[in-house]
Amino acid sequence: MPSGRGVTRRQMLGIGGALGLMAATGLTSAAALARRPSITGAQLRSAVPLPPPFQVPLPVPAVLKPVGTSGGADRYEITQCEASAEILPGVTTPMWTYNGTFPGPTIESRRGRPVTVSHRNELPVPTVVHLHGGRTPAASDGYPTDLLLPEGRQEHSMHMGHGSEHGMHDPRAVVTELTRDYTFPLDQRPTLLWYHDHRMDFTAPAIWRGLAGLHIVRDDAEDALGLPAGPRELPLMIADRAFAADGSLAYPALDPTLRVRPGVREPYLAGVLGDVILVNGAPWPVHEVDAARYRLRILNASNARHYELEAVTGDGHRLDLVQIGADQGLLAAPVVHRLLPIAPAERYDVVVDFSGVPIGGLVKVVNRLGSGRTRDVMAFRVARKAADDSRVPRTLSTDLPAWRRSDAVRVRDFAFRAGRMHSGHGWLIGGLPFDPARTDVTTRLGDVEVWRLIADVHHPVHLHLVGFRVLSRSGRPPLPHDAGLKDTVSLRPGEAVEIITRFDGYRGRYLFHCHNAEHEDMGMMANLEIV
């Protein structure tokens, strides 16, 4: 019973069945093999026993005292040095630190009051300090080749990273030895900033080893809002790490001296994830709180790990995470989340109300993107009833810039994706790996621009100097957590984000880059010249 020329019905059914089987196998394999939810990076496994969660108390980094406050400016001194820390109970971990602690000391500052931080480098490698989110003149912004060399290491400036290995040289680099003053005018909206190492090719391992600290900017208007304050305002620096058998921090660097050859071993090219979640440098800590509102100033200081945070009570009830601020300060009005995604380098200013939690109850902060031990982040133990006169006003700020598309004098497109650089794998912006000597974007001081960023995998994109607003995600309206003024925007796989900003503040050479620190070290940065 032929149904056509040469092909029998039996054959048709056979071919159809085979194609159907292939399709079904392909789709089930995709479902089984693909990471759902998607995660960019590979996880290291610690070689030491890990402590149980919620045992170690949450440390709060000490606030640094200025060495001078004359002339309307504050002066600080920070020594970058090797130090040992007991991060896991009973385990000694050698680290690179700011002033001997991890996180480094917190700098508290006031809007418009300049701060000068004198950094002294006693580490075995050159360093660069960048104040993330700071509206800082280019000379103090921590350009990756503006090295601060350790004493007597002048010769190394000629042998660093790209400079020698790939025949690239940066004639504009300003190199200093032993000490360097970084001056921050801090003429900007009050918010949580953070300072960290930004050295060419070796930012990721330097942050991993401990070179990160917080910097808070405040002003009278914010103080007057009546938000939870004092002990009820907690900075939370979340970072993942992994530990080697000798207690040191494990990191898959190609060059363990972190001097010459940049990059990580092949399996970790997409990003290095740890299996220990630290908050303010403590593993899965617990913090005793009053049954009251708390202001949590959350920073994701991880190299590559993304989190989706939720606060879950003992009976499985999820507390509201009331977002009051973004990377660059207060929102116009609070935004209520149950689940808060946070990409590397992003900050969220969140108020959580523990007043409905029974005394003695435990509120776990959980990462929905984690699995196993990385699902837990930290916990709050509600210890006592307490009076609470704090509030979350319906209007938080009225000074957010209201740039419109029609204000933009130009639109630029940038693809953030994997590619080849020099002789190996790398990460590219617009098809090119970073070159300090090439200007990628030139714009005029004061110009408003729309940038359209497109990603292949997760790329948290950060612009130095300016804050921006998110206009759209993949052609649709921004998500609730995109509110406010940001300096880092999280692109998910295959996603496009449109941002709008005004390049004001200072002229000079700045950067924009992916803040997955491994991507950043492997090419994913570009120059932004403001003229």
Place this chain on the structure above:
Amino acid sequence: MLAVAAPRMTPAGWTLRAVVSAHAVAIAGQPVFAGMYLTGDYAGLSLHSAGADVVTSIGYLQVIVAIVVWVRLRQAWPFLATSAVVAAETVQYFAGLDGALWLHLPLGVTTVVAVVVQFIDVWRRPLLRQGAADA
């Protein structure tokens, strides 16, 4: 004119060929636009989503034509195949909006293959009334 024993294509058969052909052309554009987009051409995104609307609309039109073919020609196969393709395209549409790339990429390839197979099938032989073909 009733389709009797003459082995000639009816308007319904020709319409199915036309719709399946348009479907194949439209769906072939989708990976092209996706490639443009992922290499940094933002316009590729709107082309890809407009393409998705066109492909899905043609898919639903094809369902209607396949029903007509079923009624007029007593051939159920085009309808069954089209329903499977349209179901896959609907899932594909929302997987794309959701950014579920683990599903969107393999299902996209599968859907293109399915439409190409259907294209071959409708052009390989004339679509005749069931009774007529078997007679």
